[in-house]
Amino acid sequence: MVMITGDFEDTSYLVDLINEKRKYFGSKTKSCSKPKTIQIKQLKNKCIVVTSHNPSRKYLSLVFGKKDIELTRLLFYIKNEKLKHDRFVCHRCNNGRCVNINHLFLGSQKDNIDDCVKKKRHCFGERNGMSKLTRKQVREMRKLYAIGEWKETKKRYWGKPIHSNKYNFKRKYPASYLSREFGVCRSVAQNVVSGVTWKQVG
Ligand SMILES: [Zn+2]
Numbered sequence: 001m002v003m004i005t006g007d008f009e010d011t012s013y014l015v016d017l018i019n020e021k022r023k024y025f026g027s028k029t030k031s032c033s034k035p036k037t038i039q040i041k042q043l044k045n046k047c048i049v050v051t052s053h054n055p056s057r058k059y060l061s062l063v064f065g066k067k068d069i070e071l072t073r074l075l076f077y078i079k080n081e082k083l084k085h086d087r088f089v090c091h092r093c094n095n096g097r098c099v100n101i102n103h104l105f106l107g108s109q110k111d112n113i114d115d116c117v118k119k120k121r122h123c124f125g126e127r128n129g130m131s132k133l134t135r136k137q138v139r140e141m142r143k144l145y146a147i148g149e150w151k152e153t154k155k156r157y158w159g160k161p162i163h164s165n166k167y168n169f170k171r172k173y174p175a176s177y178l179s180r181e182f183g184v185c186r187s188v189a190q191n192v193v194s195g196v197t198w199k200q201v202g
Pocket residue numbers: 046047048093095098099100103
């Protein structure tokens with residue numbers, strides 16, 4: 001086990017171990033026989049990123065013999081020695097490139113998605129490629145839907161109107177009108193105005 005001294009010290013100790021081990025294995029490309037030494041740098045928000053390898057790649061995968069393994073997984077494995085294949089190494093810090101060992105946690109696929117939804121990084125609302133509406137339109141639809149007045153229900157008994165105490169809310173712009181106006185299906189409009197969808201828009 002690694003002694004906890006500080007984020008950078010913890011991670012750099014593990015990375016040094018990996019660098020040492022990597023000398024015995026070949027590099028991914030045969031043209032350069034010596035694998036590149038992994039160098040890391042700490043950012044202001046305590047995230048640690050790899051500076052020696054291509055920064056455009058989100059996850060750095062290393063080759064050991066015939067196997068590829070992500071650096072984050074390897075770090076976690078060395079530190080905890082408990083890593084099953086169906087487990088994911090997730091980030092606490094929203095930064096996919098971060099390799100800070102103290103920012104990583106082990107979770108299932110569901111944990112990873114739950115974490116993503118909790119941090120609002122998933123595709124929802126306008127960010128969803130399928131969405132036809134915008135936040136502004138949703139607010140407008142709800143405002144229009146709320147317009148209306150309470151009217152007494154006209155009940156008839158044998159063709160004659162009778163007095164009733166029941167009142168119904170007569171909407172000026174019902175969902176069917178809004179669906180035509182905003183170019184969406186009627187059920188979509190109904191879900192929007194009743195708050196089934198677009199819950200995040202207040
Ligand atoms: Zn981080």
